[in-house]
Amino acid sequence: MTLDVVTLLNEIAEIGRDPVRGGYSRHVYEPAELELREWFRRTSTGLGLEVETDRNGNIWAHWGRGDGAIAIGSHLDSVPGGGAYDGPLGVASSLAAVAALMEEGFVPARPVTIAAFGEEEGSRFGIACLGSKLMTGALPAATVAALTDDAGVTYAEACLADGIDPAGLGRDDERMASLAAFVELHVEQGIGLADLDAPVAVASSILAHGRWKLVFSGEGNHAGATRMRDRRDPVAAMAAAVLAAQRIASAHDGADSARATIGRLTPIPGGTNVIASRVDAWLDVRGDTDPQTRALLEEILKASHASAEEHGCTLEVVEESYVSTVHFDPDLQQRLVGALGGVPVLATGAGHDAGILAAEIPTAMLFTRNPTGVSHSPYETATDEDCRVGARALTEVVRLLTSEPRK
Incomplete structure (x- = not known):
């Protein structure tokens, strides 16, 4: 089954449009974000992937199960009036990458799993990367459960909108132990790649x-x-x-x-x-x-x-x-640079779920060029061709990392 990253983004282009701010307002466990979650589940199931929602509200689509899995993905939520690429580009690229490998008959030597993390932006409950912070235990579950949005709804109450039992929030040791590495593709939230005239880069660090x-x-x-x-x-x-x-x-x-x-x-x-x-x-x-x-x-x-x-x-x-400052795994970083033909290496000032997981497992990021550098805005952009180049780069990364047998 062929999945084109641009087509996938077009499928969700009308979900969560903000008529006042412009752009998109897709906040965790609110109707637009719930619709995106259902889109991700439906598309993943159509690929034959096994889909589950974990105890912290993160969604996982598995191509094979077991330890030593290579995880890819990003998030679906947005800032108020955000752009079309921040988050969904990484999820759509992950779906396209897995579909491309399946279509060519590639058989991974280890499991692949696509993650869609919850509340990455922190736009509803004020703290960014809540899904990954809960999963890694970086924040106490009780603290997160008690957070409230502007309407006074607690995070615990909001979880129920997607069938998540708030009593289960917290560090997920079993899931963390099953992951060998995580690679997140994201639209660049800066103008580094435009200045370098390059479509893709590997991340070095996060401020x-x-x-x-x-x-x-x-x-x-x-x-x-x-x-x-x-x-x-x-x-x-x-x-x-x-x-x-x-x-x-x-x-x-x-x-x-x-x-x-x-x-x-x-x-x-x-x-x-x-x-x-x-x-x-x-x-x-x-x-x-x-x-x-x-x-x-x-x-x-x-x-x-x-x-x-x-x-x-x-x-x-x-x-x-x-x-704190995040330095991505240097060995994984260099392997990705080599696999992609010596692409640039850039630091970023934007936080990501990959930065949270970096404290637990080898983690890396790919950036897709943003020609204006504008992000967290309706004017965030990326060309269709660069999106496809990014998805192809992620495909090669998954091929590299899953060609190695589990240790």
Whole structure:
């Protein structure tokens, strides 16, 4: 059975379109993402793969069973108003790669399994890569189960939408022991390949990165009746913190990589003619190494506390997640580079499920060219030809890794 990666992406092109933001909003266990899950199950079954959903809500499509399996795949969920390729390209490419090997009569010497991980973006429950973090035990199951979305629905309650028993959440030792390696293909979330004029690359590392919730508290009051000098406006304090984060990260983003973003904020109560009493904001900080990232964070938080004090407000900071710098398995990385004819090797500033699994098993990533470098946006793109080149590269990787007998 032939499966073309572009055709597969076209099959899901209308699922989860966001009429307000543009692009796609496909959040874990909500209708659009559930429809994508069903598409993945149906397509995998059509290939003759054995499909199961694990205790943490990740879906697996198996070509053979047993230990020493080579896992490929990605995720199906998106950020609010995200692009068409972030996540689904890796899943569709994995399906196309397995189909291509099946069609030519290739018989793998070890099992192959395609993974579709849950809540990679963290858009609904605030923490990225929840499916892989639960599976590896990187986060306590009880902590994840108690997370709530904007509507007050807990992660435990949301799991039930796909028939997942929340009592079973947590590290999956049996599954981890069955995997020999994981390779994730992803659209590049940067412009490195476009600059190099190359369609495919192998990843070297992922920047250290974390998310912090900043709660600026002031005094709610009337926008028309309160003199400017009498205000304790947390929105003004937060705005100064946003500019400080931009200024500080820009000053460090030279020889080293430094990233700082406040991309989400919620003023309370949120009225046009109301001075807010509180603003919740989320800070994303990334850097080459843990010390660099922590130093950058400390500098930004110092400036944020100063802006809160200047505006008569207080600031509370809560760390929601943190992932240290990931260096992908060097042996696996070099083998992939060799198998693909010496493709470029690139670092990335974006987090991935592969980065979580890297602490447990040999892990690698392939990137498909993004001609503009824009991602997490409706304007994310990749050409049909590059998508096909990426899927063919993944096919060769699976061939390489499954031609070796199990140890």
